[in-house]
Amino acid sequence: MLRRIIQVLVIVPLAVVIVVFSVANRHAVTISLDPFNGAEPALSLSLPLFLIVLGTLFIGVVVGGVAAWLSQGKWRQRARLSREEAARWRNRADEAARKEADASGAPRLPALKRSA
Missing domain, CATH: 1.20.5 (Single alpha-helices involved in coiled-coils or other helix-helix interfaces)
Incomplete structure (x- = not known):
């Protein structure tokens, strides 16, 4: 609200x-x-002047947004790689816990659901 x-x-x-x-x-x-012929x-x-001003403002916002998005590409790539690495480590931990549970003969608990 x-x-x-x-x-x-x-x-x-x-x-x-x-x-x-x-x-x-x-x-x-x-x-x-045309910088050479001012008369014709x-x-x-x-x-209309308002279309020129608002159009220029709109183009500036779009160009600025694209520039910001492009400059943040390395951070998005690092975040993506970190998520993938975390998922690999989670899978390894789950495998190790399963192997340990199988080796000890203890009953297995269901795996936790993780959000992506």
């Missing part, structure tokens, strides 16, 4: 700011990608 309240307290004001910004900046602006650019795009 607290999480829902926090989401509403963050998302609603953010949505209001985005709507107000979009309404205030809906006039078209021209973006030129060969590569130009005319869009």
Whole structure:
């Protein structure tokens, strides 16, 4: 419930700011990608200003997320290798306990279920 309240307290004001910004900046602006001919650019795009700003923000968030994900790859690999090694050691311990129980003739207890 607290999480829902926090989401509403963050998302609603953010949505209001985005709507107000979009309404205030809906006039078209021209973006030129031609540095040599400013009067009649060969590569130009005319869009509302709010689309340019919000699109740039969205692209920045996506690029930043991809960069963070790529930079954390070595930690994900280490975690994966550690999980695999822990599973191998658990299997060895279970095998050793089974062999010991078989050798002593004592009744075996059922193996514990482990979560992955």
